[in-house]
Amino acid sequence: MTTDKNSPIGVFDSGLGGLTVVKEMGHYLPGEKIIYFGDTANVPYGDKTASQLIGLADNIAGFLMAKGVKAVVDACNSTSAVALEFLQKKYDVPIVGVIEAGVRGALNQTRNGKVGLIATRATIDSQAHRKAAEKLDSKVEILGQACPLFVPLVEAGKVNTPETIKAANMYLAPLQRAGIDTLILGCTHYPFLAPLLKRVLGDGVCLVDPAENTVLELNNLLHGKINESQALSFSHHEYFVSGDPAAFKEVGERLLNAPLGAVTQIPGDKSMKAVP
Numbered sequence: 001m002t003t004d005k006n007s008p009i010g011v012f013d014s015g016l017g018g019l020t021v022v023k024e025m026g027h028y029l030p031g032e033k034i035i036y037f038g039d040t041a042n043v044p045y046g047d048k049t050a051s052q053l054i055g056l057a058d059n060i061a062g063f064l065m066a067k068g069v070k071a072v073v074d075a076c077n078s079t080s081a082v083a084l085e086f087l088q089k090k091y092d093v094p095i096v097g098v099i100e101a102g103v104r105g106a107l108n109q110t111r112n113g114k115v116g117l118i119a120t121r122a123t124i125d126s127q128a129h130r131k132a133a134e135k136l137d138s139k140v141e142i143l144g145q146a147c148p149l150f151v152p153l154v155e156a157g158k159v160n161t162p163e164t165i166k167a168a169n170m171y172l173a174p175l176q177r178a179g180i181d182t183l184i185l186g187c188t189h190y191p192f193l194a195p196l197l198k199r200v201l202g203d204g205v206c207l208v209d210p211a212e213n214t215v216l217e218l219n220n221l222l223h224g225k226i227n228e229s230q231a232l233s234f235s236h237h238e239y240f241v242s243g244d245p246a247a248f249k250e251v252g253e254r255l256l257n258a259p260l261g262a263v264t265q266i267p268g269d270k271s272m273k274a275v276p
């Protein structure tokens with residue numbers, strides 16, 4: 001196990017979504033260096049089976065371990081939902097996911113006990129949020145809505161186009177009709193859509209981005225003290241992708257409104273492919 005406190009922290013996702021967690025890490029852990037892996041050759045993860053997702057997450061965690069990380073953030077709800085326990089048992093550095101963080105955030109916010117969850121098909125099918133709420137001994141009702149169009153739209157940088165607005169209206173309407181007062185953004189790509197989602201839902205619904213609670217949990221594991229910073233910088237991190245590095249850099253910088261560091265492709269590596 002790596003114990004050097006100067007070692008980097010690994011963060012991974014299917015693509016750009018984990019950058020919403022990197023952003024939050026910039027606020028609370030500004031001194032840390034991140035090694036990011038975006039599995040863009042295999043995005044979207046949301047239509048994959050649990051065993052495929054475990055295989056993909058395992059390969060990426062192995063890659064991050066070889067880089068000497070001292071901790072890992074599984075910044076993908078779809079893999080956190082089905083692979084987190086597997087990863088925590090296999091690797092001996094702290095590994096945090098994003099599911100319980102989202103549920104905790106929602107439990108703090110809801111007044112009427114009706115919590116909406118938008119996520120990928122894989123996350124909704126896993127029932128991971130409902131199980132986490134039960135573990136926390138909560139009786140809230142979680143109403144799930146899979147949103148398969150959102151991830152490809154965000155990966156293309158289309159966070160406020162007519163087709164994204166149309167998709168948001170379509171996905172949110174049943175949750176609005178059900179009277180939710182809180183909505184978990186159960187996919188790390190979705191915080192990039194937050195301004196649009198807020199516009200559609202209005203003031204009566206509170207949006208919960210699991211990133212903040214995830215980073216606070218990681219912070220507790222690593223330091224136990226908070227070092228907040230407003231000066232966000234992403235260019236000292238290292239980024240790896242399995243797909244096109246230029247597209248990741250271009251859209252990522254646009255979404256974060258800040259420069260990223262170098263983005264390197266891990267080209268055509270079979271070990272990064274889904275297990276059948």
Ligand code: DGL
Nearest residue numbers: 017045046077078187188
């Ligand atoms: N951002 C990921 C998640 O939180 C994966 C989305 C996808 O690739 O479908 O679920």
